[in-house]
Amino acid sequence: MTAPPLDEADEVLFRQIHPNFFENSHPGSPQFAPTPKDEGKLSVDRSSLTDAAGAHALFTGNGFESAAVYGLTVAEFNAENLPCYPDPMKAAGTLAANPAHAYADFATFNANQHKKIAKRLRNVAVKRGRLHPTA
Amino acid sequence: MSDDTRTFQLRYVGARFEKHRLPLDVLPDLSAFRDLLVSFMKAEWKATQKKRVRLPKGFEKSVAFDLAGIGEGSAVPLLEWDREVAQLLLPDFKDELETLVERAYSKVLHLIDEANDNVPATGLPPATIRALNRFGSGLLDDEKIEFVHSQGKDGREVYLNSDRRKSLITRGRDSYETRFESTGKLLGSEKDANGILGLIKVETDQHGTISIPVPPERVKEEFDGSMDGDVQFRLTIELDNKDVFKRVVDVFDVDLIDAAMVANLERCRKRLAALAELAEGWHDGNGKAMAPAAISAARKLLSARPLLAELYYIYPTDNGGVLFEFVHSGWDYSVEVTPVGGIEIYGVQLEGSDDLDTMEFGAIHEDALQFLDSLTGDAR
Numbered sequence: 355m356t357a358p359p360l361d362e363a364d365e366v367l368f369r370q371i372h373p374n375f376f377e378n379s380h381p382g383s384p385q386f387a388p389t390p391k392d393e394g395k396l397s398v399d400r401s402s403l404t405d406a407a408g409a410h411a412l413f414t415g416n417g418f419e420s421a422a423v424y425g426l427t428v429a430e431f432n433a434e435n436l437p438c439y440p441d442p443m444k445a446a447g448t449l450a451a452n453p454a455h456a457y458a459d460f461a462t463f464n465a466n467q468h469k470k471i472a473k474r475l476r477n478v479a480v481k482r483g484r485l486h487p488t489a
Numbered sequence: 490m491s492d493d494t495r496t497f498q499l500r501y502v503g504a505r506f507e508k509h510r511l512p513l514d515v516l517p518d519l520s521a522f523r524d525l526l527v528s529f530m531k532a533e534w535k536a537t538q539k540k541r542v543r544l545p546k547g548f549e550k551s552v553a554f555d556l557a558g559i560g561e562g563s564a565v566p567l568l569e570w571d572r573e574v575a576q577l578l579l580p581d582f583k584d585e586l587e588t589l590v591e592r593a594y595s596k597v598l599h600l601i602d603e604a605n606d607n608v609p610a611t612g613l614p615p616a617t618i619r620a621l622n623r624f625g626s627g628l629l630d631d632e633k634i635e636f637v638h639s640q641g642k643d644g645r646e647v648y649l650n651s652d653r654r655k656s657l658i659t660r661g662r663d664s665y666e667t668r669f670e671s672t673g674k675l676l677g678s679e680k681d682a683n684g685i686l687g688l689i690k691v692e693t694d695q696h697g698t699i700s701i702p703v704p705p706e707r708v709k710e711e712f713d714g715s716m717d718g719d720v721q722f723r724l725t726i727e728l729d730n731k732d733v734f735k736r737v738v739d740v741f742d743v744d745l746i747d748a749a750m751v752a753n754l755e756r757c758r759k760r761l762a763a764l765a766e767l768a769e770g771w772h773d774g775n776g777k778a779m780a781p782a783a784i785s786a787a788r789k790l791l792s793a794r795p796l797l798a799e800l801y802y803i804y805p806t807d808n809g810g811v812l813f814e815f816v817h818s819g820w821d822y823s824v825e826v827t828p829v830g831g832i833e834i835y836g837v838q839l840e841g842s843d844d845l846d847t848m849e850f851g852a853i854h855e856d857a858l859q860f861l862d863s864l865t866g867d868a869r
Binding site for chain 1: 773
């Protein structure tokens with residue numbers, strides 16, 4: 355059963371930016387939409403349970419690449435009609451547990467809509483600024 | 490086409506020729522093709538007419554071609570030879586002329602088809618070399634001319650490209666002419682052989698320092714005082730058979746260009762080159778390697794609208810495409826190049842809720858560029 359959506363409107367949700375989507379310190383919008391393998395779920399980490407540096411350390415420690423961490427609030431996702439759900443992950447194989455894991459649910463939108471939503475999310479996140487590493 | 494005409498179709502293949510457009514600077518090819526054909530006709534005539542060494546009066550004029558139109562698809566000029574006119578000029582050679590044209594055309598096709606074979610280096614007649622030096626001299630590296638309805642040794646249509654031209658021409662002489670379009674750095678001006686300040690010296694990556702003829706008043710008014718400026722040029726140049734520069738033969742364009750734009754283009758080109766190197770799985774195990782068609786289309790986009798280069802952020806897409814993102818006039822636009830070179834343009838308003846639904850185009854064609862221009866203004 356799916357947990358109820360996150361309801362702390364001001365809670366910031368962290369999003370990792372792969373180095374190939376970070377040109378001249380600017381994140382590309384594809385990083386703010388799920389890829390086909392994500393089944394409509396955009397992975398984020400909850401600021402109520404970790405901070406940007408911690409989220410980055412856990413992500414890269416699990417073998418993934420991240421050049422920067424950006425963030426949007428639950429309310430900002432909701433403004434795009436994207437409910438966010440907690441989704442803590444247990445340790446699996448070589449991957450460490452991530453109790454702060456959550457996702458924004460894009461399931462009701464098609465691929466073309468994903469792209470435009472991703473641009474708006476990216477622009478909101480850029481306005482907030484890079485959360486890790488900070489200048 | 491009436492029964493009294495024989496039509497030759499040359500298909501120009503390359504980005505410049507898409508949507509059956511034929512740039513004016515390749516028009517000299519058409520008369521060069523005719524001259525090539527005539528050079529073989531003359532040789533054929535002399536071979537078959539053992540007693541008559543001289544050509545009959547009107548022989549040259551009898552092979553006059555008209556440009557009857559541009560065919561569908563790529564640019565396909567239709568060249569018509571009017572037999573009626575030919576027979577008026579050479580009434581005694583009614584059938585012979587037709588046979589000569591067909592034989593000459595077969596020989597032209599054969600010559601071009603076996604251009605890259607290791608055949609003995611027998612020189613071609615000077616008239617043939619002269620015609621070849623003009624025919625196809627405007628072709629860029631990724632362009633070719635296909636002879637429609639012909640069949641080469643490989644079963645496909647015979648074609649002429651830069652490599653084949655070079656092979657053919659340098660069999661008979663030690664140099665050949667080719668198109669050279671690029672940018673370089675202005676080193677200064679100098680006097681020509683007549684003592685007139687009518688040359689500019691430009692440093693190029695491909696051929697070192699070259700001297701380009703420019704009208705003296707342009708040297709004084711535009712180029713003097715712009716030392717180290719960036720120069721964009723379109724030339725025909727002569728190279729030796731080892732591709733060493735010999736001289737500038739013809740100048741189509743030469744202009745000082747904005748250094749910032751060059752720098753922005755260079756940044757974008759380097760970014761594309763880096764993306765082209767991404768290996769399969771580049772995105773944490775996912776992410777397809779960039780498709781060559783996507784990289785090629787992305788480069789075309791850059792070249793087609795260079796003024797947008799300063800705005801671009803360029804990213805890979807997981808399916809092997811390329812994404813250009815940029816902000817213009819309060820909108821955040823994306824031009825997404827698909828793995829097969831298709832184009833999708835969409836966007837969102839920065840301060841507002843409007844958006845631009847995805848517009849899809851098959852390639853970087855004029856329709857895609859016109860749509861882009863409608864969003865950004867002309868960025869050529």
